[in-house]
Amino acid sequence: MGDEAKSMEGEVNDNLYFSKTPVTDAGVSFQHHNTPPETHLYKKRWIMVCLFSSYSLCNSYQWIQYGIINNIFMRFYGVDSFTIDWMSMIYMLTYIPLIFPVSWLLDKKGLRVIALVATALNCAGTWIKVASARPDLFPVTIVGQFMCSVAQVFILxxxxxxxxxxxxxxxxxxxCSIGVFGNQLGIAIGFLVPPILVxxxxxxxxxxxxxxxxxYITAGVATxxxxxxxxxxxxxxxxxPTHAQAAARQISPESYSYTASILGLLRNKAFILLVISYGLNVGCxxxxxxLLNxxxxxxxxxxxxxxxxxGLTIVIAGMVGSLICGIWLDRSKTYKQTTLAVYLMSLVGLVIYAFTLNLGHLWVVFITAGTLGFFMTGYLPLGFEFGVELTYPECEGTSSGLLNCSAQVFGIIFTICQGKIMDSFNTLAxxxxxxxxLLIGTIITACIKSDLRRQLANQQALAASHLETSPAQAFEAKL
Structure with a gap:
């Protein structure tokens, strides 16, 4: 095809194909078939991920647009700060009950249906908020934000x-880093733009x-x-694009059970540890x-x-960290080591930020916040990709959904608790x-077994195909 480039994985023997059998704790096994595997990389893949990144940006921007000018919205709508905090926390609360039906829908209907529903809900929410720009219409703006929060469930x-x-x-x-990049950029714009526009x-x-x-600007972009x-x-x-995806397509819909998939993930000890540690980090x-404002x-x-x-500095630094970590993972495949190192540096960054916030120098806060963001926000795609490796061949949306669900639960708990501690003591406390x-999360991450199933699946397929296509070399290797 003119608009595609054949991947290296596509160079296989015409008489060999590998289909995936069920994964166990021992890993992935393959069987021989007569149809050759063919893999291609389409140029349009970049359009797909960039388009997703764009509408993810539009949605995540709205998550923080109330909180970053908390004091202004408090006065405009005549509500207290905790109520405005809920305009952000509603994104977290909505996610928890809806992630399982949305993950099931992703498994059954696929990416396009999920993308259409996400953008439709986000668009509807932005127009509802346009109608809420009056001091007596706070309930209307809650409805609009709720619609956008439901859209987020279809995005994360x-x-x-x-x-x-x-x-x-x-x-x-x-x-994956580019996909998360859009979410982070939206948060960055959400930090920067509202204080300027309002x-x-x-x-x-x-x-x-x-x-x-x-x-109005948000609604126009969403539309x-x-x-x-x-x-x-x-x-x-x-x-x-890969042997792993070719094998995944061979699994018949009738043989797939969403409930069994969830139960399988819950029995995966390494993944459960990741769910907890991911929730702790992202919840922070x-x-x-x-509460930044x-x-x-x-x-x-x-x-x-x-x-x-x-806030912009935190997220921009995190976007750089995400891309660097994504590129590094593709080259090194050191999922656990990289995840643990970034987690530890997130802890160090937050400690430094906590003790320098009250020094009276904004430039110091910019530096320490940027350092914190580089590691803490840069951790997001690491968790996703490590989770996919640990749970292959389960649906990526299901594993990511459980990770995000954990993050929302801890996010609500931490936001409420930290806010109360700040009210009773101070920001340092x-x-x-x-x-x-974060210290607990670092210890948990160190205990995760590095069982890279997706990498094993691709390596087995490539090794077997090379042996099949080069019998002389295989014979020499045995000698």
Missing amino acids: GMPSRIASVWFGSDEVSTA PNVDDLDKLASHIRDMF FLFVLVVIVFQERPEIP FYAVST RMIIEHYPGEEVNAGRI GNLFLCAF
Whole structure:
């Protein structure tokens, strides 16, 4: 085909094919068949992951757009700070009960249906919020934010699935990082843009106009992306990109049980440890992000715009970290070692941030927050890809869904607890509370067994195909 390049994995013997048998704790086994495996990498794979990244950006932007100007929305709608915190936490709360039906839908209907539902819900939520830009319409803005939070459930578990379905084995981690990149960039814009578009003015009519303008811009972008997904987004490539995907396609829908898949994941000890450690790390990130405005304003009054810029610094540094980690994983395949190292540095970064926040120098906060973001946000794709490796051939959306579910649960708990600790004591006590759980998460990560099943599947297929196509070399190797 003119728009595709054949992967190295596609260079196999015409008389050999490997189909996957059920995975056990011992790994993946293969059987011989007569049909040759054919694998191709399509150029359009980059369009798919970038389009996903774009609508993920639009959705994640709205997660933090209330929290980063917490004090402004408190005055505009006449509510307390904890109520505005729930405008972010609703994203976490909605995810918990909906992830299992959405994961089932992803398994049954595929990527395109999930993408269409996600962008439709996100678009609807943004237009509802346009109508809520009045001080007496806080319940309406809650409905709009709720719609966007439901859309997020259809988004968070997709990066690893898109990477596996569209990309070769030597680029899945990079592709997953690009998918997560959009979510992180959206959070970064959510930190930066609202304080600029909605200045802290006294006139409520002017404030309403600024808020409405912000909502209109978001709605316009969401509508454009919805139309683009309808026209462009595809379910999967005609020819699979890897042997692992070729084998996965051989599993008949009748033989697949979603309930059995969930139970299998819950019996996977290494994956359960990852679920807990991932939840602790990402939950801490959610708490820090949600409460960032309150932390900065407490020590640097009137610095709403700089609070947004500090949030931007956290996420931009994390995006760089994500891409570097993704590229490194594709080249080294050191999933556990890299995950553990980044986890440990997340702990170190949060300790440094906690003890430097009250020094009175904003430039120090920018540096320490950027360091924290590089590792803590950079950890996100690592967890996804490590989870896929530990649980292959289970659906990537299911494993990612469980990881994200854990993150939402811990995110709600940590945000509420840290907020109460900050109210009763100070920001240092609140951040040290999170540091304690990051230490626990680091220890748990060190205990995870590195059982890289997806890598084993591809290596077995390639090794067997090379032996089959080069019998002389195989004979020499035996000698």
